[in-house]
Amino acid sequence: MIRFDCRLKRSDFLFDAAFDAGNGVTALFGPSGSGKTTAIRLLAGLESPDHGRILLDDMVLVDTDRGINTPPHRRRMGLVFQDALLLPHLSVQSNLTYGQRFTPRRERRITLDPVVAMLGIGHLLSRRPETLSGGERQRVAIGRALLTSPHVLLMDEPLASLDQERKLEILPFIERLQGEFAIPTVYVSHAVEEIVRLATTVVRLWEGKVVAIGSPAEALAPEPNASATERFNAVSVLTAKVKNLLAEYGMTVLTHPAGDIVAPGRFDSPQGDVQVTIRATNVTLATHKPKGLSVRTVLTGQITALEADGGVFVLASIALPGGDTLRATVTRLAVDELALKPGDTVCALIKSVTISDRNRAASVN
Amino acid sequence: MRHKVSGNRAESVRSQGTTVALTAITAEEWTAIALSLKVASVATLASLPFGIVTALVLARKNFRGKMLLDGLVHLPLVLPPVVTGYALLLLFGRKGPIGSFLEQTFGMVLSFRWTGAALACAIMGFPLMVRAIRLTMEAIDQKLEHAAGTLGASPFQVFMTVTLPLAMPGIIAGALLCFAKALGEFGATITFVANIPGETQTIPSAIYTYTQTPDGDSGAIRLSIVSVIIALGALIISEILARRTVRHGARGA
Secondary structure (H helix, E strand, O other): OEEEEEEEEEOOEEEEEEEEEOOOEEEEEOOOOOOHHHHHHHHHOOOOOOEEEEEEOOEEEEEHHHOEEOOHHHOOEEEEOOOOOOOOOOOHHHHHHHOHHHOOHHHOOOOHHHHHHHHOOHHHOOOOHHHOOHHHHHHHHHHHHHOOOOOEEEEEOOOOOOOHHHHHHHHHHHHHHHHHHOOOEEEEEOOHHHHHHHOOEEEEEEOOEEEEEEOHHHHOOOOOOOOHHHHHOOEEEEEEEEEEEEHHHOEEEEEEOOEEEEEEOOEOOOOOEEEEEEEHHHEEEEOOOOOOOOOOEEEEEEEEEEEEOOOOEEEEEEEOOOOOEEEEEEEHHHHHHHOOOOOOEEEEEEOHHHOEEOOEOHHHO | OHHHHHHHHHHHHHHHOOHHHHOOOOHHHHHHHHHHHHHHHHHHHHHHHHHHHHHHHHHHOOOOOHHHHHHHHHHHHHOOHHHHHHHHHHHHOOOOHHHHHHHHHHOOOOOOOHHHHHHHHHHHHHHHHHHHHHHHHHHOOHHHHHHHHHOOOOHHHHHHHHHHHHHHHHHHHHHHHHHHHHHHOOHHHHHHHOOOOOOOOOHHHHHHHHHOOOOOHHHHHHHHHHHHHHHHHHHHHHHHHHHHHHHHHHHOO
């Protein structure tokens, strides 16, 4: 368990944030300049706060009042950087074991073989970092951090410098980390899909301050007085169950109290809950159940709020049976012409291709 | 008179022609060559640790007086060598403040000794060495060092396992430059430790002596050829070392 409470003043930026990070993945989420990376650097000891405390279980890593500031190499935090930063003069194997030799022998819980097997990097061990692809490098960087048997794993936008295909290649490995090594992880990202897929808790940052803490669904909901761009990025998280698999079409039908959700791909938890994320900009509203449309997913709910700021767009919140809230970005013109108002029952149409899933099996990417 | 001498010399060079290189190297010349190698090697190896630390400080630290340190290191590069040699004589001579201290406490005398020649060469080669090492150190991505720190390496371990290996090409180049400078050093050496055969007479001072002697040309040419061979040899060895560090990295240390 990490307790973090730090203040840091820069000429053009004030960082002042407090949060706790327990087991599982705690995601620090926010746009660039929101202080996510500052928080990670403070945790790793690469930056020192003007005021504050950082506790790790019962260890005090930083306490400015008592003059405690543990240097990075004694913090036992495994940091994975955005650009892998492998040591160019060492082989992959030496990079992997680099941190291990600084770890006290009795604290080496994690050993080379399972890490290499889990990350699928056995064939790369004798290679030089410069000969690896971006995705391979990032896997080695994750392995290198793991092999220090860290108390906490810190990941600073580990996928940001990779293209979409490479991201899909790495994400399953990061998901599997929790199952196989169970290391509390702090994960920094500005990509909603990554956060929803990985995080147990989301800490949402805005201009150096914490604006929301909670489950992905809670913390990712837009603020009541959010700016137009923030509304544009609004995302809903819906919880459903797997109903049946349309193997010949490569699709899965999920049941939700508001209607069936038809999603591409194969889902791996036939009994448990499945979470899907839907961007507000991908939702279409209709006053009647439409006919003759290619859209397969139609959810029925009740409008609870229409937030307009006088611009082109309106953010609609729709309460669905079962308790989930779906958000839709529609134009003010459409709201006026359809005469939408809170309390109306509407159908929300979602194109399957835009549904991004949280718990999809890694094998069918 | 002077014209006459140089005229004679030009004539004798022409008359000796290609036989010069084949003429045997005399015992005195071997002494000068051996002494030069000893002085240059000691100067390079003894100043290398200081050169690495100075380069590290200049590349990584910001402090008051950094410009002053930088200027001091580079001074021998821009001063007339004779001035450097004279300053060494004033400071390290037996009556100089540092020289008398060294003699009284350690019984160590530098002036007019080969050790003094090594000191003069080291000081003259130092700016070249520091410059080469500093440039490679500045080119190292400091985020690599931070990464090593988060993996548990203390600042000293980071220096030994990341900074030093990555700076190795620059360290080799710097050492070579210092060695070459030491082999050719003349002005500061002759001012500080004079030109004593067997003690302080290095290849350049021996060549100088030959050029001041009638019929000294064959000796001067022999030693010049030896200088070329040593310089080329040093270049080749440094190139091999540089390649080996790269390959060494490839195998993964």
